[in-house]
Amino acid sequence: MKIIYITGHKNPDLDTVCSAYAYAVLKRKLDPKNQYVAVRCGHLSDSSKKILASLNITPPPFMGDVFPKVKDVMLTNDERIESSAPLTEVAKNYKKTNPSVVPIFEDGEFLGLLSVDDISSWYMDKLSKGDDLNSVPTIKDVMSKQEAPIQCTDLFEEAKMSLSTSSKRGLAVFDGNAFRGYVTRRCFLKAPKYNVILMDHNEPKQSIKGIETANILEIIDHHRLDAIKTSLPIFIDAEPLGSTCTIVYQLFVRNQIVPDKETAKVLLTGMMADTLVLKSPTTTAVDIAAAKALAEICNVDVKEFGHAMFNNMESISNLNPENAILSDFKRYTERGVNFGIGQLEVTTLADLDTYKSKYLRALEDVREKNGLEWAVLMITNVMSENSVLFTTTHRSVKHLPYEALEPGILDLPGVMSRKKQLLPEMIFTL
Ligand SMILES: [Mn+2]
Numbered sequence: 157m158k159i160i161y162i163t164g165h166k167n168p169d170l171d172t173v174c175s176a177y178a179y180a181v182l183k184r185k186l187d188p189k190n191q192y193v194a195v196r197c198g199h200l201s202d203s204s205k206k207i208l209a210s211l212n213i214t215p216p217p218f219m220g221d222v223f224p225k226v227k228d229v230m231l232t233n234d235e236r237i238e239s240s241a242p243l244t245e246v247a248k249n250y251k252k253t254n255p256s257v258v259p260i261f262e263d264g265e266f267l268g269l270l271s272v273d274d275i276s277s278w279y280m281d282k283l284s285k286g287d288d289l290n291s292v293p294t295i296k297d298v299m300s301k302q303e304a305p306i307q308c309t310d311l312f313e314e315a316k317m318s319l320s321t322s323s324k325r326g327l328a329v330f331d332g333n334a335f336r337g338y339v340t341r342r343c344f345l346k347a348p349k350y351n352v353i354l355m356d357h358n359e360p361k362q363s364i365k366g367i368e369t370a371n372i373l374e375i376i377d378h379h380r381l382d383a384i385k386t387s388l389p390i391f392i393d394a395e396p397l398g399s400t401c402t403i404v405y406q407l408f409v410r411n412q413i414v415p416d417k418e419t420a421k422v423l424l425t426g427m428m429a430d431t432l433v434l435k436s437p438t439t440t441a442v443d444i445a446a447a448k449a450l451a452e453i454c455n456v457d458v459k460e461f462g463h464a465m466f467n468n469m470e471s472i473s474n475l476n477p478e479n480a481i482l483s484d485f486k487r488y489t490e491r492g493v494n495f496g497i498g499q500l501e502v503t504t505l506a507d508l509d510t511y512k513s514k515y516l517r518a519l520e521d522v523r524e525k526n527g528l529e530w531a532v533l534m535i536t537n538v539m540s541e542n543s544v545l546f547t548t549t550h551r552s553v554k555h556l557p558y559e560a561l562e563p564g565i566l567d568l569p570g571v572m573s574r575k576k577q578l579l580p581e582m583i584f585t586l
Pocket of ligand 1 (some may be wrong): 378
């Protein structure tokens with residue numbers, strides 16, 4: 157049984173976590189022989205957390221990286237040999253497995269590793285002194301001083317290094333203070349690889365840490381392609397649709413599986429979030445049809461469900477402005493200019509005055525801390541389908557085709573998409 161991790165991109169949004177969640181449900185049905193685990197490789201924004209909580213959906217657990225670890229190669233022994241036992245106790249099983257080290261216990265607690273070197277040096281020592289070799293020593297008599305244990309979450313490459321520079325043949329592996337197993341040099345002959353399915357992204361830079369050391373098994377995405385080279389042929393489903401959740405829904409259909417109510421709700425959530433209740437210009441007829449079908453399964457009205465979802469978001473005046481801006485912030489380099497665009501969705505712009513000055517200040521901080529020439533924040537009203545744009549001072553601002561409402565704030569009627577509407581206009585002014 158293989159474990160296959162399904163992960164979305166860094167700075168996870170709802171489409172990324174919901175598509176990973178739902179695709180894991182589908183894969184478990186299609187391939188019950190393997191274990192599919194949906195994970196997220198970053199922290200969710202407060203708004204996303206709140207929306208998922210209101211729908212009773214537990215988000216996928218956090219996983220920081222897919223680098224191979226000590227726990228993936230360590231050995232475990234069911235046998236508990238006590239240090240007070242005679243060395244014959246170890247000799248009994250030695251022929252079967254020829255272990256280079258054997259874990260030894262004292263009153264049931266792990267004491268250390270006995271290595272073949274310990275045994276040979278003990279006997280060599282006796283021989284050199286001309287001592288009697290007829291009496292059998294206890295295991296404890298023979299054991300040498302122990303090396304510090306390593307942790308099961310330590311990286312494979314680092315542990316390999318520690319062992320190769322140590323005079324020992326093996327190292328004990330702990331989880332905190334508890335003994336879990338041990339590694340020998342043989343454990344490090346080949347690095348294990350994690351199996352990963354990428355959702356809602358394909359660029360290694362946007363992926364979980366360590367992705368370059370993993371086996372990518374599949375990619376399900378709706379972004380431009382800039383993927384890693386793979387060594388084997390893989391399944392890719394990349395389509396220019398409004399959300400990755402739409403693609404996952406299509407995969408359910410293609411496999412003639414009807415998503416259960418819970419999964420349908422999860423898919424609809426990701427879809428509503430990425431298409432801004434099907435109003436973003438990235439929305440296609442396929443998204444609209446999929447949303448309708450999913451809404452029928454969960455017995456809700458698409459628009460009502462979408463608007464209720466956004467209504468459930470934390471008002472942005474209550475958020476920490478810098479964290480809010482960075483929760484969905486994308487950086488670009490065009491014509492030698494480094495700039496960034498953040499986007500926040502709201503259900504009203506009536507309270508703009510309560511937060512505009514602190515957000516403008518925070519935006520300038522974000523610009524400076526990230527070494528950008530220009531930073532903007534698009535605040536999109538998903539109800540009325542328009543946005544306002546907060547901007548730092550930059551020579552290009554006056555060339556944007558938008559009217560200024562006041563210094564640093566522009567009006568963007570009908571604009572909802574960062575990649576399809578705002579980004580091309582910004583690049584044009586550079
Ligand atoms: Mn997406």
